[in-house]
Amino acid sequence: MIRMTSLSFTLAAAAMVAAPAAAQAPKKGGELKFAVSAEPPNYDCHGATSFAFIHPVRPHYSTLLKFDAPKYPKIKGDLAESWTVTEDGLTYTFKLRSNVKFHDGTPMTAADVKASYERIVNPPAGVVSIRKAAYSDITAIETPDPHTVIFKLKAPNASMLTNFASPWDCIYSAAKLKADPKFPEKNILGTGPFKFVEHAAGSHWVGARSADYYEAGKPYLDGFRAFFITNAAARVNALQAGEVLTEFRGLAPAERDKLTKALGDKVEVLESPWVCNLVVTFNTEKKPFDDARVRRALSLAIDRWKGAEALSKIALVRHVGGVLRPGYELAASDAELAKLPGWSKDVAKSREEAKKLLKEAGVSDLKFKFTNRNIPMPYTPVGVFLINEWRQIGVAVEHEQLETRLYTNALRSGNFEAGLDFNCDHVDDPSLQLIKFISADKSSINFGRYNDRKLDELYEKQARATDPKERYRLIREFEAHALQEAYTFPTIWWHRIIVQWKQIKGWDITPSHYLNQDLADVWLNQ
Amino acid sequence: MLRYTAKRILLMVPTLIGVAILVFILLRLAPGDIVELKLLAEGGRVSPEALATERARLGLDKSYWLQFVDWMAGLAVFDFGISMWTGRPVIDEISSRLGLSLQVAIMATILATAIAIPLGTLAALYKDTWVDHVVRVFAIAGLAVPSFWLGMLLIMGLLLTFNWIPPLTYTPIYKDPLGNLAQLIWPALAVGYRYSAVAARMTRSTVIEVLQEDYIRTARAKGVYERLVVARHAMRNALLPVITVIGLEFAFLIGGLVVTEQVFNLNGIGKLFVQTVTRGDYTMVQALVMLIAAFFIVINLLVDLLYAALDPRIRYR
Numbered sequence: 001m002i003r004m005t006s007l008s009f010t011l012a013a014a015a016m017v018a019a020p021a022a023a024q025a026p027k028k029g030g031e032l033k034f035a036v037s038a039e040p041p042n043y044d045c046h047g048a049t050s051f052a053f054i055h056p057v058r059p060h061y062s063t064l065l066k067f068d069a070p071k072y073p074k075i076k077g078d079l080a081e082s083w084t085v086t087e088d089g090l091t092y093t094f095k096l097r098s099n100v101k102f103h104d105g106t107p108m109t110a111a112d113v114k115a116s117y118e119r120i121v122n123p124p125a126g127v128v129s130i131r132k133a134a135y136s137d138i139t140a141i142e143t144p145d146p147h148t149v150i151f152k153l154k155a156p157n158a159s160m161l162t163n164f165a166s167p168w169d170c171i172y173s174a175a176k177l178k179a180d181p182k183f184p185e186k187n188i189l190g191t192g193p194f195k196f197v198e199h200a201a202g203s204h205w206v207g208a209r210s211a212d213y214y215e216a217g218k219p220y221l222d223g224f225r226a227f228f229i230t231n232a233a234a235r236v237n238a239l240q241a242g243e244v245l246t247e248f249r250g251l252a253p254a255e256r257d258k259l260t261k262a263l264g265d266k267v268e269v270l271e272s273p274w275v276c277n278l279v280v281t282f283n284t285e286k287k288p289f290d291d292a293r294v295r296r297a298l299s300l301a302i303d304r305w306k307g308a309e310a311l312s313k314i315a316l317v318r319h320v321g322g323v324l325r326p327g328y329e330l331a332a333s334d335a336e337l338a339k340l341p342g343w344s345k346d347v348a349k350s351r352e353e354a355k356k357l358l359k360e361a362g363v364s365d366l367k368f369k370f371t372n373r374n375i376p377m378p379y380t381p382v383g384v385f386l387i388n389e390w391r392q393i394g395v396a397v398e399h400e401q402l403e404t405r406l407y408t409n410a411l412r413s414g415n416f417e418a419g420l421d422f423n424c425d426h427v428d429d430p431s432l433q434l435i436k437f438i439s440a441d442k443s444s445i446n447f448g449r450y451n452d453r454k455l456d457e458l459y460e461k462q463a464r465a466t467d468p469k470e471r472y473r474l475i476r477e478f479e480a481h482a483l484q485e486a487y488t489f490p491t492i493w494w495h496r497i498i499v500q501w502k503q504i505k506g507w508d509i510t511p512s513h514y515l516n517q518d519l520a521d522v523w524l525n526q
Numbered sequence: 527m528l529r530y531t532a533k534r535i536l537l538m539v540p541t542l543i544g545v546a547i548l549v550f551i552l553l554r555l556a557p558g559d560i561v562e563l564k565l566l567a568e569g570g571r572v573s574p575e576a577l578a579t580e581r582a583r584l585g586l587d588k589s590y591w592l593q594f595v596d597w598m599a600g601l602a603v604f605d606f607g608i609s610m611w612t613g614r615p616v617i618d619e620i621s622s623r624l625g626l627s628l629q630v631a632i633m634a635t636i637l638a639t640a641i642a643i644p645l646g647t648l649a650a651l652y653k654d655t656w657v658d659h660v661v662r663v664f665a666i667a668g669l670a671v672p673s674f675w676l677g678m679l680l681i682m683g684l685l686l687t688f689n690w691i692p693p694l695t696y697t698p699i700y701k702d703p704l705g706n707l708a709q710l711i712w713p714a715l716a717v718g719y720r721y722s723a724v725a726a727r728m729t730r731s732t733v734i735e736v737l738q739e740d741y742i743r744t745a746r747a748k749g750v751y752e753r754l755v756v757a758r759h760a761m762r763n764a765l766l767p768v769i770t771v772i773g774l775e776f777a778f779l780i781g782g783l784v785v786t787e788q789v790f791n792l793n794g795i796g797k798l799f800v801q802t803v804t805r806g807d808y809t810m811v812q813a814l815v816m817l818i819a820a821f822f823i824v825i826n827l828l829v830d831l832l833y834a835a836l837d838p839r840i841r842y843r
Contacts, residue, residue: 041564041611049568128580130570186613201612201622202793203695227694230797231788237681238791241691405806408567409558424569435571444571 026506030524032224035235035247039202039228044184045170046120047128051513054167055248056205056226058517060103061170061190062214064094064113064149065161069508069516073428075165078518079108079191079214089156089466092164096147101212102173103195110143115174117141117151124181134163134431158466159431167426167514193219193520202228213520220506220523232377239499245524246500249513250274252316252377259499267499270509274494275325276424278317278382279436281488284450286417288366293357295486298418299342300354301393306347307385308492315378318495323437323479325493325511328428330472332479340483354393367396371410371419374401382491383420411447421447421488426514430475431463437482448487455482527834534827538820545819546601546812550594553808559586560610560806584610597812606816607809611802616813619798626696627794629706630713631779637718638725639772643765645722646729650764651756653734661726668723674785677716681789684712694791713790717783721775728771732764739763766833773829774822781818 038052045053045061066078077083080094100108121138123129137160140152153160163169170190176183183189188196191214194207208223227244229235236255238244240262251259256269280298282289289295304320312318322340324331337343344350358364372383380401387397402410410416425432435443438459439451458478465471483489498509506521561580565572581587585596600607606616649661684690692709699706736742737760745755784796795814802810 042613047565049565049570051568123576126579126583128565128572128576130565130572132573133571200695200793201614201619202798227791228793229694229791230801231791233678234681234789234791237685237691238694241685241689243691243694403804404567405558405560405563405804406556408562412562412566413557415557422569444573445566445569 024505024525026220026521026523027525028220028523029222030503030526032221032246032504032519032522032524033244034224034226035229035238035244036205036226037228037230037232037235037247037249042185043188044128044182045168046116046123046184047130048168049130051249054514054517056199056207057188058167058170059192059194059207059219059224059519060188060196061192062100062518063165063167063169063171065165066167066518067165067427067510067515069510069521072508072510072515073162075161079113079171080164085161089160090153092151092153092160094149094151094164096149097214098147100191100214102189102191103210103212104173104189105212106173106175108171108173108191109146110149111146111174113149113171114141114143115177116169116171119172119177119181120169127181131163131166131168134159134166156464156466157431158463158471159429162427162429165427167517192518194221194224197223204228215520219520221519224519239501242501245504246498246507248498248517250316250494250496251499253313253497256497256499263501266502268502270498270500272496272509272511273319273325273327274316274496274513275426275428275433275511276422276494277321277325278378278491278494279421279423279488280386280418280491281411281421281448282418282486283414283416284448284487285414288361288363289368289417291361291363292485293361294363294366295489296341296484297354297357297361297393298390298395299483299486299489300350300357301395302342302386302389302491303347304343304492305345307389311378311381311385311492312495315381316494316497317378317382317492319493321490321493323482323490324430324433324475325428327511330428330430330468330475332476336476340480341486342483342489351393358393358395364394365396366394367398368417369398369400371407371416372399372401373407373420374403378494379420386420386491414447414449416447419447420491423490426512428511430471431459434459434462434475434478437478437488446488450487452481452485452487455485527831531827531831534830538823541823542816542819546598546816547594549812549815550590550597553806553811554590556806558806560584560808561586563805564611593808597809601816606813609802609807609810611805611807611810616809619810620795620813620817623794623798625698626710626792627780627783627796629699630710630717630783630792630794631776633710633714634718634721634779635772635776637714638721638775641718641722642725643729643768646726646768647733647756647761647764649726649730650733650737658730661730665723665726665730668719669727671720672785673717673720673783674789676719677713677786677789680712680716692790696793709790709792713783713786713792716790717779717786721772721779724775725768725771728768729764732767733760736760736764762836766837769832769836770829773825773832777818777822777825780821781814 036052036055040053040057043057062078064080065075068074068076079096079100081097083094085092096110102108118141120129120131121135137153137155137157138151139154142150172184173189176189193210193213195210197206197208199205205226209219229238235247239259259267260269282295284290308318308320319326322332322337338345358366373379383399387399390397411419423433423436436445438456440446440449441451442456458474462471462474465474503524503526505525506523508516510516561577585593609616609619645661649658652658681691692712693705697705742755742759745759781795781799784800787794787797799814
């Protein structure tokens with residue numbers, strides 16, 4: 001009897017361990033409160049660039065496609081139920097869901113998608129379309145029926161499908177755009193999971209569940225409330241007190257540690273590499289930065305590997321990579337990186353070469369001013385780190401930290417010698433990340449004021465390369481040339497840290513703070 | 527007195543015009559503009575044409591003279607224009623925040639006055655005793671400790687002791703008195719402490735000075751109770767300079783609590799001021815500077831009129 005009881009017990013215990021834990025069913029209800037460190041200047045997705053816009057506004061809108069956050073970078077349909085792409089990559093056909101309504105009750109049709117994309121591709125007078133260039137291959141948008149949209153391209157574009165999943169491509173009402181092309185700047189009328197309720201300038205933003213949302217049963221939340229808390233300490237305090245349950249951009253390591261120490265198992269920490277990095281840019285119109293030897297020397301001097309390890313303890317940088325985020329399928333492997341000037345693990349040898357190059361260039365006693373933003377995280381620590389690395393090869397650098405408006409102007413107007421710039425995107429995509437490196441007459445974010453036709457040619461080729469192996473090869477060639485010339489070179493890639501109260505379920509971290517913000521899948525376990 | 531008041535009000539006009547010219551010039555001396563910040567600072571890839579279009583929309587392509595004339599013409603009819611950052615009327619942006627800033631200023635003033643005058647008077651009456659020393663330490667500490675730092679300590683104390691912080695959003699006192707006070711009592715305390723330190727020291731000095739006057743000795747010699755000597759004869763004269771200090775501090779509080787508002791996450795005029803200066807939102811900054819200048823001028827006038835009301839020897843012509 002005892003033996004049988006033991007056996008029964010053992011079998012039962014084994015069964016419990018073997019059976020997978022049943023996933024908790026999402027619960028409906030509750031208001032998600034979160035902090036945002038800045039506020040959007042207006043409500044127009046097509047003219048916006050900041051996470052401060054995405055976090056409060058995105059839940060009100062849908063896009064054609066979106067990223068499947070748990071399976072990033074996989075794409076899934078949002079307003080599009082299905083889609084096909086022709087063999088030649090010139091025609092994209094989207095079948096739209098038929099049960100989608102705007103928050104005023106009017107049905108969403110292909111005409112709305114067409115009007116929205118025409119606004120992006122050919123913005124009317126007075127409308128700013130930030131991402132117009134990304135859609136320059138679109139030659140026509142057809143709507144053969146109310147639930148089919150066809151995009152015709154002039155040439156194959158390896159990033160086109162990714163572009164259609166951009167969180168900035170909000171679909172607006174064609175009728176409203178016809179009446180006033182600037183309607184979205186001051187009005188919110190979308191098809192997203194949440195209706196707009198209130199924006200108290202400087203204070204908070206409120207959204208409430210849309211009963212008409214196309215996905216039955218969603219959203220789970222009754223609503224959300226975003227608090228605009230500009231001060232970092234105040235944000236952390238609000239998180240600690242539970243006044244907000246999360247903040248979707250990212251915290252510094254010290255903030256994470258403070259919260260986990262104070263709150264223990266009430267919170268969980270989500271971490272991910274980030275599609276953001278800081279790059280050093282030289283003003284090639286100013287001597288001696290017109291000399292590739294000088295630029296390359298300054299890259300060789302940096303011990304990125306040790307720097308990443310040390311800085312990751314105090315700043316939100318961690319990963320060593322080249323022109324693309326390490327870990328992304330098209331990024332260079334560590335072995336490939338180690339061959340690039342500035343990425344070798346033998347930093348002593350690299351620094352010797354750097355000194356030699358400076359001597360050849362006639363600037364062994366180089367002194368210059370390094371222009372940086374006066375934002376503590378991560379600009380200040382990375383700036384200080386770089387200056388120290390340069391000191392190791394005898395270069396004296398003055399650290400000039402400017403507030404954002406002055407910094408942006410300095411870089412744009414060429415009123416700088418060398419600067420710490422950034423490269424942040426909503427997705428891993430070479431056609432986005434590599435824009436920073438191509439010629440100034442083709443890229444409005446090239447502050448180095450140089451033209452390099454080889455880089456332009458390689459960029460164009462990789463953008464058209466639909467074969468991943470060929471694209472990889474072209475990107476490696478681009479990277480090798482870009483880092484050899486070193487007009488602009490990456491430092492260390494960022495690391496995203498989110499601390500959220502455990503009640504929050506259904507939100508998955510991705511390498512971008514612009515993604516997965518429609519909150520359709522989020523629920524509160526309370 | 528009426529003539530004097532009218533003259534002072536009329537003098538506001540050239541003063542404000544001078545302030546307007548100064549702020550207009552100073553703002554445009556710094557490089558960079560709001561268009562670059564709005565469209566490029568977060569990595570936006572915008573063509574030079576788009577930047578030019580946006581500049582034209584905001585009137586930044588006009589000459590400085592035309593920009594100034596447009597602005598002054600608007601001011602003359604109390605039209606402060608549109609915020610270059612949000613596109614909303616400047617008046618709306620300011621009015622949605624003014625209530626909070628005014629309330630913090632009033633609460634801090636009440637707290638400061640209620641603390642400073644009794645303490646300052648006690649210190650003067652018990653000069654060089656332990657009472658005086660305690661009050662002086664209280665006052666010096668108040669002057670030495672920045673109000674935003676005291677605010678940070680208050681928040682930390684609340685968080686660590688009660689796991690609670692003041693509400694994040696402002697509700698007017700008539701809608702939710704408890705919620706309103708729960709949010710604003712803490713910044714009022716943090717700011718009021720420093721304010722009371724200044725006023726307490728001033729009160730102490732002036733009361734000591736007045737208590738040495740001949741008429742005080744005469745009153746005592748005539749057998750008037752000490753309490754009446756202080757309350758009826760000394761305080762009325764001693765408070766005159768204190769009123770000036772309190773008045774000027776109050777005017778400062780309206781737009782000056784920049785860091786304190788950040789610490790307590792208050793959506794007030796101080797925080798708005800910093801944001802708009804950082805952004806280069808010319809219309810907003812200009813309007814805010816004019817508002818605060820007007821406040822200072824009006825408060826100064828009221829203080830002067832109060833002086834005359836309290837002291838019959840003072841008559842303005």
